[in-house]
Amino acid sequence: MIKVSHLPLAKLTTLGVGGESEVWTVHDQTELLEAMQSPYRPLGGGSNLVVSDAGVKERVLLLKGTLAEVNLESDPELSHEKLHVTGWIGAGKALPALVRQVQKLGLSGLEGLVGIPATVGGAVWMNAGTRYGEMWDALYCLEIAYQGKISVHHPSDFPYQYRSSGLPEGAVVSRVRLKLTPSNPEDVQARMDFADNARKGQPKARTAGCAFKNPNGVSAGKLIDEAGLKGLRVGNAMVSHEHGNFVINLGGATAADVLELLRIVREKIGIPLEMEYEVWE
Numbered sequence: 386m387i388k389v390s391h392l393p394l395a396k397l398t399t400l401g402v403g404g405e406s407e408v409w410t411v412h413d414q415t416e417l418l419e420a421m422q423s424p425y426r427p428l429g430g431g432s433n434l435v436v437s438d439a440g441v442k443e444r445v446l447l448l449k450g451t452l453a454e455v456n457l458e459s460d461p462e463l464s465h466e467k468l469h470v471t472g473w474i475g476a477g478k479a480l481p482a483l484v485r486q487v488q489k490l491g492l493s494g495l496e497g498l499v500g501i502p503a504t505v506g507g508a509v510w511m512n513a514g515t516r517y518g519e520m521w522d523a524l525y526c527l528e529i530a531y532q533g534k535i536s537v538h539h540p541s542d543f544p545y546q547y548r549s550s551g552l553p554e555g556a557v558v559s560r561v562r563l564k565l566t567p568s569n570p571e572d573v574q575a576r577m578d579f580a581d582n583a584r585k586g587q588p589k590a591r592t593a594g595c596a597f598k599n600p601n602g603v604s605a606g607k608l609i610d611e612a613g614l615k616g617l618r619v620g621n622a623m624v625s626h627e628h629g630n631f632v633i634n635l636g637g638a639t640a641a642d643v644l645e646l647l648r649i650v651r652e653k654i655g656i657p658l659e660m661e662y663e664v665w666e
């Protein structure tokens with residue numbers, strides 16, 4: 386049954402800002418389509434979001450139940466020695482747990498996504514990734530809820546690119562199937578460690594990851610660092626001393642603090658920086 390609660394979204398986001406909103410927890414496709422009958426916003430791990438201090442007026446959709454279940458068994462009709470096509474994986478599944486499960490089975494394909502605190506749906510929505518791989522590399526197909534219907538698509542149906550899936554506005558990813566390569570747990574772990582090593586310079590504080598996309602492959606963090614903006618602060622939001630592209634919440638920061646800080650950073654950098662954070666106002 387759909388559960389409706391009123392919650393401060395600060396509690397459901399990694400940056401920890403955002404006011405009270407109506408949260409609809411849905412457990413299967415029927416409930417999802419029902420919840421989508423009025424304006425809505427799907428919420429994953431809340432790890433790329435700056436939510437307004439006033440909250441949002443739309444229904445916030447959380448995917449649980451069968452929409453967070455995982456079937457990693459290989460499909461015998463599609464799999465072979467060099468390819469493991471999984472069953473369905475719910476979009477509400479936490480990506481870090483999935484990456485771990487896949488490693489334990491000795492399957493390769495998600496190593497580059499280690500350390501991304503997303504749900505599967507959120508990672509698909511923005512094609513999350515690192516230089517060691519992105520979500521799209523491992524997608525066999527995806528199921529979406531859109532305009533009152535559930536449909537299944539091939540990943541190439543969408544104009545995905547760096548940090549963007551190209552899914553139409555309003556589409557909710559409900560489930561995916563992955564294409565993985567049979568390997569062994571030790572080798573997969575070694576590749577995960579290698580990818581994780583690139584995160585050594587990232588802060589462990591409350592954050593929503595990188596604030597800006599890298600312009601033309603240049604590290605926005607490096608540009609912000611070179612401009613001397615590390616440590617710049619508005620209220621309790623601060624540009625991390627560890628990595629220039631991370632805004633951290635020192636405790637009690639507001640969305641207004643974060644957005645003002647980002648405005649100042651953009652102005653000072655002087656070249657157009659596209660926001661990676663999604664802002665819910």
Ligand code: FAD
Binds near residue numbers: 557592
């Ligand atoms: P949310 O933040 O909840 O939502 C983000 C957007 O996705 C929203 O527009 C939301 O409506 C939409 N969405 C969520 N679920 C669905 C769904 N089921 N269907 C349709 N739309 C949906 N990102 C990287 O790419 N690479 C990194 O290396 C990386 N490192 C990070 C490290 C840290 C410490 C943190 C905090 C974040 C990092 N991020 C990184 C950013 C973030 O984890 C990714 O953007 C991630 O994909 C967001 O997923 P989410 O489930 O948390 O989505």
Ligand code: EPU
Binds near residue numbers: 603604627
């Ligand atoms: N650098 C600095 N100062 C800084 C930050 C970086 O000089 O403050 C330098 C580093 O020393 C390095 C170079 O810039 O020489 C690149 O830095 P890093 O390896 O941290 O990579 P990045 O381009 O800044 C990208 C992604 C991260 C991802 C890492 C690791 C974007 C916007 N960022 O960061 O993704 O985790 O690579 O693959 O694409 C995210 O998208 O939220 C995110 C965290």
